[in-house]
Amino acid sequence: MTSPAAYGAAGRGRFRAAAALAWRAHPAAVLASGVTVLLMGLVPVAAAWLTKLVLDGLAAGSGPAGLLVQGVALGVTGLAGAALPSVAEYAQDQSRRALQVLIQDRLFQAVNAHPGLSRFENPAFHDRVRLAQEAGQNAPQRIVRGVLGIAQGAVTLAGFTAALAVLAPWMILVVALSAVPSVRAQLDLSRRRAGMMWGVSPRARRQIFFANLLTSPDAAKEIRLFGLGDLLRARMLRELRAVNAAEQGLARRTLRTQGTLSLLGAAVAALGLLWAIDAAASGTLTVGDVAVFAAAVAGVQSALASIVGQSADAHNALLMFGHYLDVVAEAPDLPVPRRPRPVPPLREGIEVRDVWFRYDDAHPWVLRGVDLFIPRGGSLALVGLNGAGKSTLVKLICRLYDPVRGSILWDGVDLRDLDPAELRGRIGAVFQDYMSYDLTAAENIGLGDVAALDDRDRVEAAARLAGVHETITGLPRGYDTLLSRIFFGDRDDPQAGVVLSGGQWQRLALARALMRQARDLLVLDEPSSGLDAQAEHAIHQSLRRHRAGRTSLLISHRLGAVRDANVIVVLAEGRIAERGSHAELMALGGEYASLFTLQAQGYEPGDSRPSPGVPNLPALADVPGLEDSREGASPRTTTPSTRSKGT
Numbered sequence: 001m002t003s004p005a006a007y008g009a010a011g012r013g014r015f016r017a018a019a020a021l022a023w024r025a026h027p028a029a030v031l032a033s034g035v036t037v038l039l040m041g042l043v044p045v046a047a048a049w050l051t052k053l054v055l056d057g058l059a060a061g062s063g064p065a066g067l068l069v070q071g072v073a074l075g076v077t078g079l080a081g082a083a084l085p086s087v088a089e090y091a092q093d094q095s096r097r098a099l100q101v102l103i104q105d106r107l108f109q110a111v112n113a114h115p116g117l118s119r120f121e122n123p124a125f126h127d128r129v130r131l132a133q134e135a136g137q138n139a140p141q142r143i144v145r146g147v148l149g150i151a152q153g154a155v156t157l158a159g160f161t162a163a164l165a166v167l168a169p170w171m172i173l174v175v176a177l178s179a180v181p182s183v184r185a186q187l188d189l190s191r192r193r194a195g196m197m198w199g200v201s202p203r204a205r206r207q208i209f210f211a212n213l214l215t216s217p218d219a220a221k222e223i224r225l226f227g228l229g230d231l232l233r234a235r236m237l238r239e240l241r242a243v244n245a246a247e248q249g250l251a252r253r254t255l256r257t258q259g260t261l262s263l264l265g266a267a268v269a270a271l272g273l274l275w276a277i278d279a280a281a282s283g284t285l286t287v288g289d290v291a292v293f294a295a296a297v298a299g300v301q302s303a304l305a306s307i308v309g310q311s312a313d314a315h316n317a318l319l320m321f322g323h324y325l326d327v328v329a330e331a332p333d334l335p336v337p338r339r340p341r342p343v344p345p346l347r348e349g350i351e352v353r354d355v356w357f358r359y360d361d362a363h364p365w366v367l368r369g370v371d372l373f374i375p376r377g378g379s380l381a382l383v384g385l386n387g388a389g390k391s392t393l394v395k396l397i398c399r400l401y402d403p404v405r406g407s408i409l410w411d412g413v414d415l416r417d418l419d420p421a422e423l424r425g426r427i428g429a430v431f432q433d434y435m436s437y438d439l440t441a442a443e444n445i446g447l448g449d450v451a452a453l454d455d456r457d458r459v460e461a462a463a464r465l466a467g468v469h470e471t472i473t474g475l476p477r478g479y480d481t482l483l484s485r486i487f488f489g490d491r492d493d494p495q496a497g498v499v500l501s502g503g504q505w506q507r508l509a510l511a512r513a514l515m516r517q518a519r520d521l522l523v524l525d526e527p528s529s530g531l532d533a534q535a536e537h538a539i540h541q542s543l544r545r546h547r548a549g550r551t552s553l554l555i556s557h558r559l560g561a562v563r564d565a566n567v568i569v570v571l572a573e574g575r576i577a578e579r580g581s582h583a584e585l586m587a588l589g590g591e592y593a594s595l596f597t598l599q600a601q602g603y604e605p606g607d608s609r610p611s612p613g614v615p616n617l618p619a620l621a622d623v624p625g626l627e628d629s630r631e632g633a634s635p636r637t638t639t640p641s642t643r644s645k646g647t
């Protein structure tokens with residue numbers, strides 16, 4: 001557990017960070033807020049004293065002329081009391097808006113600064129980012145407002161304490177003592193609130209996940225086909241109810257605590273007032289004194305309550321702000337060298353040297369001592385069954401993760417010694433799980449090379465290479481057509497989206513990678529899995545011409561597409577099982593040969609025999625629940641499939 005001293009130091013650090021941010025975002029608004037809240041602290045004290053002076057004057061028989069100054073002052077105080085809160089709110093809103101921009105900017109700079117993928121696959125990171133976003137929206141503002149509120153309460157408290165010191169010093173002690181349990185209870189509640197929010201965070205995340213799933217265009221088809229709507233809705237509600245139950249528990253505790261504290265405060269005020277009335281009856285206090293006494297007791301209590309409430313809120317905001325500071329200060333998920341070596345154009349090649357990798361210590365090894373070399377200008381194809389580790393190896397070559405053991409070398413230099421951004425600047429890649437951006441067709445392609453985003457000639461050239469140019473020119477606004485399933489509407493509306501087919505999206509993704517055609521290494525992870533046979537053939541012809549003389553790494557389950565690679569590497573369970581040219585591997589008669597033969601057989605009529613070395617799948621009729629129940633149905637046979645995830 002954190003010690004109180006360490007906690008205090010952390011709290012002070014967070015406060016300094018929040019104050020510095022607020023000042024940096026909008027100094028004038030912070031100054032204006034400070035001045036207005038201090039004046040607001042003085043108003044009730046001034047009003048009470050002026051009221052006392054007016055009442056005492058009236059009791060002493062002064063006429064309107066004698067009380068003119070006090071009356072005008074009382075009016076000005078009332079005006080200030082009415083106007084200042086609006087001015088303060090305006091200044092605080094200005095500060096809040098400026099702070100939000102600054103904070104979101106820093107938060108997402110920090111998120112972008114992670115060069116790898118591991119953080120994004122870690123649920124705790126997502127929880128922290130979500131809380132950091134929530135905290136970033138309002139925590140610094142709450143902290144600053146809390147401190148200003150405390151200052152305002154302190155001014156009011158000092159004024160009324162002075163009044164009580166004159167009229168009934170013992171009452172200061174009674175009111176102060178009655179505030180002690182309030183301070184403790186509010187701080188306890190604040191700590192519980194921060195703990196509760198962290199505790200329900202995974203549930204809140206799941207609730208958002210289910211809610212998004214229910215409206216996601218990607219999921220809509222399966223949800224309807226499999227009738228998943230009610231199940232997902234029930235799961236969403238289960239998470240929401242659990243979050244609500246935790247909040248409800250805290251709300252009940254807050255109600256109990258605050259109810260008890262209010263009763264205690266009312267009892268103290270009632271006792272004081274009884275004493276004041278008695279003292280006035282016996283002539284110890286004037287009528288004005290009674291008025292100022294009643295205002296002072298109420299003022300001290302409400303100033304104390306406000307100080308305690310503002311401290312608790314600021315304390316809670318400080319705890320939440322900790323999540324933001326943690327995310328912003330988090331070290332990059334992959335170590336980035338302080339002085340990275342430059343990444344010159346590839347001269348010799350890329351070497352994977354005895355690479356072992358697993359996603360974390362609890363996971364099994366995905367790659368087990370992989371060695372390979374992609375010479376400059378050469379093409380290497382990776383093949384293997386699902387889960388063999390092909391995409392993982394590609395991600396390591398792009399340094400989205402670091403090998404657990406072994407290394408990957410770019411012209412003999414370990415990737416760990418290079419700047420990841422510079423390295424990626426030398427690579428063009430399309431991944432199996434490519435992105436479809438709700439942007440125009442031109443932007444979807446141009447994002448492959450941000451510097452050439454507006455270079456229509458290059459965008460078109462990449463689109464032609466990927467065989468998608470004709471499709472795009474046939475769209476209502478050609479390259480400027482918005483491609484989207486979210487922003488969908490009237491055809492004449494420039495904001496309306498057009499929906500593409502899966503294969504068309506895949507060609508766009510390929511075109512995006514081909515924007516980097518001049519880069520040193522082109523990585524194509526299943527670039528054609530969603531294409532029809534004709535398109536696939538055309539694309540591979542085009543890529544073959546395009547890849548000639550360029551360094552490329554190709555993954556495909558369609559072995560016909562990789563047969564002309566210089567070297568084909570067969571991965572099996574994270575190890576290299578075979579390597580060689582197509583002819584060499586066919587002559588070897590191993591796994592590649594059996595997979596290739598099997599695929600070739602798929603195009604021959606009437607041969608459904610399983611090939612050696614390829615896992616055989618059960619026939620559908622052998623799978624429980626999938627027996628063919630149709631009467632007289634002829635038995636069905638299934639052929640083992642090597643289709644990729646993307647198909």
Ligand SMILES: Nc1ncnc2c1ncn2[C@@H]1O[C@H](COP(=O)(O)OP(=O)(O)OP(=O)(O)O)[C@@H](O)[C@H]1O
Pocket residue numbers: 121359363366384385386387388389390391392393432644645
């Ligand atoms: N982000 C991840 N976290 C944990 N395990 C992962 C992750 N990505 C992949 N894996 C695991 O690593 C193994 C290899 O996956 P990988 O995607 O590299 O295989 P692949 O050969 O590309 O398969 P496919 O042909 O199906 O695309 C699989 O067992 C998979 O479950």
